[in-house]
Amino acid sequence: MNINSTVISGYQALSDLRYLLHGKETALLVTDRNIAAIPAVQALITQLQQQIARLHVIEAVPPEPTHHDVAAIVAALPVREIDLVIGVGGGSVLDVAKLLSLLCVTGAPTLDALLAGEKPVTRTPSLLIPTTAGTGSEATPNAILAIPEKQTKVGIITPVMLPDYVALIPELTTSMPPHIAASTGIDALCHLIECFTATVANPVSDNYALIGLKKLFTSLETTLAEPDNLAARLDMLWASYYGGAAIAHAGTHLVHALSYPLGGRYHLPHGIANAILLAPCMRVVRPAAVSKFAQAYDLLPDADRTLDDEAKSHALVAYLTALVKRLALPDSLEALGIGPDHLPYLVEAALDVQRLIKNVPMSVSASDVHAIYQTLFPALPAQPQRRTYA
Structure with a gap:
């Protein structure tokens, strides 16, 4: 395109x-x-x-x-x-x-x-x-x-x-409130990392994603700490643009598929829904995208490049988890008034978004989706699920 x-x-x-x-x-x-x-x-x-x-x-x-x-x-x-x-x-x-x-x-x-x-x-x-x-x-x-x-x-x-x-x-x-800058920045991050790891990723979308991720990793938190830093804000605009360009050439997958029901039924802002799901979804996707996770990790300003790819892929998931916490974004659905009784609806609605599910670099079952949503209800015991990878 x-x-x-x-x-x-x-x-x-x-x-x-x-x-x-x-x-x-x-x-x-x-x-x-x-x-x-x-x-x-x-x-x-x-x-x-x-x-x-x-x-x-x-x-x-x-x-x-x-x-x-x-x-x-x-x-x-x-x-x-x-x-x-x-x-x-x-x-x-x-x-x-x-x-x-x-x-x-x-x-x-x-x-x-x-x-x-x-x-x-x-x-x-x-x-x-x-x-x-x-x-x-x-x-x-x-x-x-x-x-x-x-x-x-x-x-x-x-x-x-x-x-x-x-x-x-x-x-x-510059007029964006900090919580909006944080949630929209996470939306851009989701676009970049999902397109980079999608089944339909290609050299063009990969190039956009890598450039965008580098700009985002170095600028997102700077824009929050220094609201008048126009250089960082311009980098974030370009990171967002590159995320959109990556979508145009590839496509998002698991985070966005699972976030659609949260916006459609519960009217959660899109960036908030994505922030809640980012780390849980990437933790599931990681084994199917170790090399690409490692490439993304290497773009972090303080990346430890002596690690092997497996360790880097785990470190990226840890970074994403910590980032959402540092930005003070929600990491559970219960905190937003959505109870575990909604799990059956969420699973069914997410699996209906086949346009995005087909882009996930692994096979995704109802059990997999249920397990991801279940992590957003901390009071529920985790249930290990068997997964297969494409």
């Missing part, structure tokens, strides 16, 4: 948008109310209003949007003939912006048709500007929507959604 987006990046790179906007008379800016209130975003909107004759601002994107939310946004659009769709926000905002770039085209498939699998052939030009460093939505062909009737999430996937332009602007991420 070719990613042909033009990427601009760096401090004050918003001034470089001017040439991208030449000839654009009507634009739709998609964001949410919290993002729209950030002073730097307000300045961006003012800049766009000075350059675009008719700029329509949509601030109605909720966290974890449903297909009903998107349908309501489409129904309320002031115009349909748009020269440019601009998404400014986190992953949910960017996913909705990508969908609107498909839907603001005369004769385009409807949202219901897209959900049913119809493939679009064209879209409105788009510019995506992430304000969090995690989802990598600006580099993926995916848009994820919650389906409340089924208590899960689904992905609309088409390379047609890949944007024309991406702007990685570190000063737009």
Whole structure:
């Protein structure tokens, strides 16, 4: 899959948008109310209003949007003939912006048709500007929507959604609360390590994953300790972008498959769900990906490169476990109000995400999934499970 987006990046790179906007008379800016209130975003909107004759601002994107939310946004659009769709926000905002770039085209498939699998052939030009460093939505062909009737999430996937332009602007991420920066950073880490170890991994996705992991390992905790460190924030934006690019060329697997039910039914933020599952899932995957775990471990700033690959793979899992704790992210479902009586539903719903389960570098049974979820309920005794590896 070719990613042909033009990427601009760096401090004050918003001034470089001017040439991208030449000839654009009507634009739709998609964001949410919290993002729209950030002073730097307000300045961006003012800049766009000075350059675009008719700029329509949509601030109605909720966290974890449903297909009903998107349908309501489409129904309320002031115009349909748009020269440019601009998404400014986190992953949910960017996913909705990508969908609107498909839907603001005369004769385009409807949202219901897209959900049913119809493939679009064209879209409105788009510019995506992430304000969090995690989802990598600006580099993926995916848009994820919650389906409340089924208590899960689904992905609309088409390379047609890949944007024309991406702007990685570190000063737009400085308003992220620390817990958001932590959870979105873990989301990016999940994308990178899952794509790197997926059955569909390849040299292109591996390259993106390794570059992204190196940037993330050296920058994630720095951005939390030094909120105004724009160099570290830019590295995190690039780590997130590389995670999205890795998804476009490979795909995530076990963490994301098991996190989808947590978001779909219990409305846990995606980064939180992934953080809870990261270490338990990687502990299970490790024996099937020892060499790649060792390569990832070697990217840690304080890696002990005298260890053999087996020891490095264990050390990486230990690092991931400790990282989630250092970031003060949850590591149990009970702490979030989800009891062990929900285990049967979680197992069944996770195994339904076959699009991702097939990417796991080992065979995965219901017993395996049950055992992983069971570790998120510390009061329950662990039950060893037999596993086989591809």
